[in-house]
Amino acid sequence: MKKAEKAHLKRVAEMGCIACERINYFDTPSEIHHIRTGMGMGQRNDHYHVIPLCPNHHRHLPNAIHQSKRKFEAHFGTEVELLNIIRGRL
Numbered sequence: 001m002k003k004a005e006k007a008h009l010k011r012v013a014e015m016g017c018i019a020c021e022r023i024n025y026f027d028t029p030s031e032i033h034h035i036r037t038g039m040g041m042g043q044r045n046d047h048y049h050v051i052p053l054c055p056n057h058h059r060h061l062p063n064a065i066h067q068s069k070r071k072f073e074a075h076f077g078t079e080v081e082l083l084n085i086i087r088g089r090l
């Protein structure tokens with residue numbers, strides 16, 4: 001990974017979980033989720049199409065994005081909407 005990409009990921013992660021924020025929990029420590037919407041098959045993940053999610057909203061809860069993308073998006077908005085919020089803050 002390039003240095004600039006790494007710096008970008010750190011900056012996004014430091015914003016705190018975007019799903020928690022939508023239910024009024026702020027600054028939850030987060031990890032990086034790579035957006036796949038709009039990416040072709042076999043295309044490499046783009047390190048600039050990322051959103052910050054806590055481990056619960058990323059992987060563990062029934063409405064975590066890797067458990068059920070449908071449930072996650074019904075609660076918190078689509079990946080692309082969340083990405084646009086994050087991009088607006090950069």
Ligand SMILES: [Zn+2]
Pocket residue numbers: 017018019020021028053054055056057
């Ligand atoms: Zn969260």
Ligand SMILES: [Zn+2]
Pocket residue numbers: 032033034058066
């Ligand atoms: Zn992910």
